[in-house]
Amino acid sequence: MAKNTNKLLIIVGSVREGRFGPVVGSWVAEQARAHGGFEVDVVDLADVDVPLSLPAASPKHAGDDYPRPAGMARLTSALAEADAFVVVTPEYNHSYPASLKAAIDWHFTQWTAKPVAFVSYGGAAGGRHAVLHLENVLTELHAVTVRDGLSFPNYFTAWRDGRPLDEAAPLYAKTVLDQLSWWSDTLRAGREAAPYPG
Template sequence: MSENNLNEPSRLAVVVGSVREGRFGPTVASWVAEQARVHGGFEVEIVDLADFDIPLSLPGTSPKYAGEAYPRPAGMARLTAALERAEAFVLVTAEYNHSYPASLKAAIDWHYTQWTAKPVAFVSYGGAAGGRHAVLHLENVLTELHAVTIRDGLSFPLRVGSWEDGEPTDPEAPGYAKTVLDLLAWWAAALRAARQTVPYPA
C-alpha cells in the first residue's frame, strides 16, 4: 500500500445502538458524525439499528463457523452490507441497567467477520457514569470478535443542561472527540494496510 493510500479517508460507520422509544442516541450520533466530517479522516455513514429487522433469535450455528453462508433475514441485508464496507466503527450506546441495549448485542451477534481486524471506538451516554458500564461490557464482546477497541472514548452523563440544540454544552467536547477520532483514524489506516498485506488468521 502506498503512503497516499494510507492517508485516504476511512469508511466510518457511526452505529446508533438503542432502539428504545424516546431514545437520545440519534442526537448523539448526529453530533459524532459531524465531528468526524470536520475531522476529515473519514467517509461517514450513520447506521441506525432502528432501521433494520434484527431478531433476537439466532440460528444454532455461529457466524464464526458458518462464514458467508450464515442465514441472515432479508431485512438485515443492508445492515450487513454497511458493516462489511466500514473500515472503522463508532458505537453510540445508551446505558440500560449498567449495560448496553439488547438491540446492539443482537446486531453484533448476527455478524462476525464484519468486525474482524477493524477498530471500534465508543461514545456512551446515560447514568451517572455517562454509560461507561455499557462500554466496559462492549469492550469484552468486541475483543472476542477480533476487533480492536480504542482506549479513549466519549461519555455523556445526561443531566439538565448538558446538551442544547443537539450539541453538548461542555466546550471541551469537540477536543475530546478529535482525540478519539485521531486514534480511530490511525488504527483504521494501519489495519486496512495490514488486511490488504496479510490475510487475518482468525
C-alpha cells in the same frame, strides 16, 4: 487534513422509544465529517430488522451463507465495508441495549481486525458500564477497541439544541477520531498485506 480513504460506520445502538441516541449519533457524524479522515456512514438499529432469535449455525463458520433476514442486508453490508466503527450506546441497567448485542451477534468476520471507538451517554456514569461490557464482547470478535472514547454523564442536562454544552467536547471527539484514523490505517494495511490469523 487526512484523505477520505477509510470508511467509518457510526452505529446508533438504542431502539427504545423516545431515545436520545439519534441526537448523539448525528453530532458524532458531524464531528467525523469535519475531521476529514473518513467517509462517514450512519446506521440506526431502529431502522434494521435485528431479531433476538439466532439461527443454530454460527456466523463464524457459516461465512457469506449465514441466513440473515433480508432486512439486515444494509447493516451487514455496511459492517463489511467499514474500516472502523463508532458505537453510540446508552447505559441500561449498567450495560448496553439488547438491540446492540443482537446486531453484534448476527455478525462475526465483519468486525475482525478493525478498530472500534465508543460514544456513550447515561446518568452519573455516562454510559461507561455499557462500554466496559462492549469492550469485552468486541475483543472476543477480534476487533480492536480504542482506548479513548466520549462519555456524556447526565446527558439530559448536558445537551441543548442537539449539541453538548461542554465546549471541549469537539476537542475530545477529535482525539478519539485521530486515534481511530491511526488504527484504521494500520489495521487496513495489515488486512491488505496478509489474512488475519483468526
